[in-house]
Amino acid sequence: MNQNSVFFKYQLTVRWPGPCRNRALDVLQERPDLVEQMNNFRTKLDKVARLIFRKKYRIDLNHNLQGIGLWLESGQDVYDFIIRQPEFNWEIIPEVNTVNRLTGELNKWKIVYTPSGVSID
């Protein structure tokens, strides 16, 4: 399917594994072990995403110091991804960005974890 016709409304950032976070590019050039760990993490994320998401998704290729940017088409996939974090042993930044279809604005919303699920502040 042509990815251009898909509207990725939601964006999440999945944190890198602990040792790889907040590493500048020149540090990464000297640490191939970290780069390998990050690549493995990206591959794992892609494989799991392919398995669990019902609709389209896109993994950001740009380097982000905090984690991997993940764009999703479906809100239900976003919710599933958030609540299934412990299952796959990953951690997201507790924020979700949404693109408003009418205004085109990217809005940031804070995720609040509650005993019964997830809500937005």
Added chain:
Amino acid sequence: MKSSKNCVVIGPLFAQYDPDKLLSFGDTIMAGSVLQSHTFDYGVVAKESKLQEMINSSAFRQTTLLCTPSLYKKYLFFEQVDCLPSLPTVANTGKKIDDLSEQAISVMLSVWLEKQNVYLFGYDIFDLEERSVLMAILTVSPHTKFFFVRKPNPQKINVFDSYENMNVIDYVTFDGILKNESK
């Protein structure tokens, strides 16, 4: 073909007019869930129960449902739901957006969309509070032309006489406008 300068707001009252004609005329904004038989561009929702009903109804799958920020936080994970933009006209009504009706927010949205002509179908002006909110919108939107469209009636509506940007027309006159637009 749709004209980008026209906008139709469909209010909560029953309008005896063919919705098919409206769909091809301009962008359509529906206040609430009055008409489920047609697919409109935007649906403005201010009540949670109504939003739930619209999310679950297959009639609104292709309609962008716009709701207030407080409501949007609860329904963010539904992709057909979006948050209303910041509407500057709200401040002129002296109310908060959560206290306004769906039809009033719909008119404000049409102003925000910078439409030249806004046609109001099935708009409730019998409620005095609604009427005063509409008048506040008319006052602060002098560059938008509003048309209150109703079925032919010999009784005149004079409440909007002092507003240069508001015209009261009937379905016959609107048919003429439609004909001119399609030429």
